[in-house]
Amino acid sequence: MASTGTAPPAGARDRILSTAFQLFYAHGPRGVGVDTVVARSGVAKATFYKHFPRKDDLVLAYLDAVDQAWFGALRAAARAAGDNPRDQLVGAFDALATACRREGYHGCAFINAAAECGTGTEVHARTVEHKRVVLAWVTDLARRAGAADPDVLARALTLLLDGGLAAGVLDAEPAAAEAARYAARILVDAGCEAAAASHRPAG
Amino acid sequence: MASTGTAPPAGARDRILSTAFQLFYAHGPRGVGVDTVVARSGVAKATFYKHFPRKDDLVLAYLDAVDQAWFGALRAAARAAGDNPRDQLVGAFDALATACRREGYHGCAFINAAAECGTGTEVHARTVEHKRVVLAWVTDLARRAGAADPDVLARALTLLLDGGLAAGVLDAEPAAAEAARYAARILVDAGCEAAAASHRPAG
DNA sequence: AACCATACAGACAGGTCTGTCTACTAGCAA
DNA sequence: TTGCTAGTAGACAGACCTGTCTGTATGGTT
Secondary structure (H helix, E strand, C coil), X not given: CCCCCCCCCCCHHHHHHXXXXXXXXXXXXXXXXXXXXXXXXXXXXXXXXXXXXXXXXXXXXXXXXXXXXXXXXXXXXXXXXXXXXXXXXXXXXHHHHHHHHCCCCCCXXXXXXXXXXXXXXXHHHHHHHHHHHHHHHHHHHHHHCCCCCHHHHHHHHHHHHHHHHHHCCCCCCHHHHHHHHHHHHHHHHHHHHHHHHHHXXXX | CCCCCCCCCCCHHHHHHHHHHHHHHHHCHHHCCHHHHHHHCCCCHHXXXXXXXXHHHHHHHHXXXXXXXXXXXXXXXXXXXXXXXXXXXXXXXXXXXXXHHCCCCCCCHHHHHHHXXXXXXXHXXXXXXXXXXXXXXXXXXXXXXXXXXXXXXXXXXXXXXXXXXXHCCCCCCHHHHHHHHHHHHHHHHHHHHHHHHHHCCCC
């Protein structure tokens, strides 16, 4: 287990992936060459192609890492907002504000990648899948919050989320994240009140 | 003025620009080479470089064309919704639905281009400027609609708009556009009601 | 007729990108 | 010792990209 000094501190694959994560997010997958990733991660080219036979394989691994990180942050922010599903729906938007403040924030990695790679590519498919999973999660939360129409409410909230993320490509303005949270509260209240009123025995 | 048969039906510059418009929007500026634009527009390479000394000049001209088209569609949709500013704010979202249904719709050209080209580029600056102009227009409309806080309402509405556009990179779902319009109505009503109530002589 | 602006056709240089290939090194296990 | 695994170092082919350059044709103007 002991490294020999010149040996990598972590596995070559991990180093490649974490280097790619930074570079791909900052400049887009298409904006970073394999040579750059190889040089920056201190790995031989043959080693690179052993772990990731094609560059696309690395891009997909990168997107999986992003998916885990972002979806995880979303759920953590919701959980931190308490037990009430309505508060959780709004609280998820804290993840947006947190991401906004992070150094090097550059918008939604999925949308950026999908914008580069054309329709019909694996990258595109992976992005669609990611958005579908997030939408399903929000829809479930909206249902548990007692929304009159969970589908429409969830769709509106994810639009808001995507808008906040997309705007991040331009400039990480906290005002955008705050406006998103404010709007989310209004939409959640409006979407759940009618149902709550009709469910209540007495108006 | 009469063409000689082999002569171009329109000026070389126009042909280049309209070809670039299609190709750049479909594959992104970085995904289309100069050679492709030259070949598809039936123009000599020297002619191309005479009108657009660098490829970036063509990209910027493309973004200007997109800006005119999209901002124009936005204002037209708002105008079509009537004279009431509140209705106009909501009506602008019809432009999103219309764009969504158009063949080859692929999201917001500005966000896509900005995702490819890095921060600090002219493309990035042009995108920021475009979004700034749209935000200012929506803010003005929100003020005329009597919003309690026009800045926050406008920010929320543009987030919704950007979200709808960004989602278009993945799939042009009419459901997203409908949800955006629905959410816009709620936000506008919520943002203007308080002000309207306080402005009214009697509650 | 002479001249000039505009455009076409296409070769070319210099660079970057992906992916393959050869040759060498070190640790570990049978 | 022998062989396997995982890695380093770097040359190389082939494709593609931007931007320059030479040469030709055509129509209008003086």
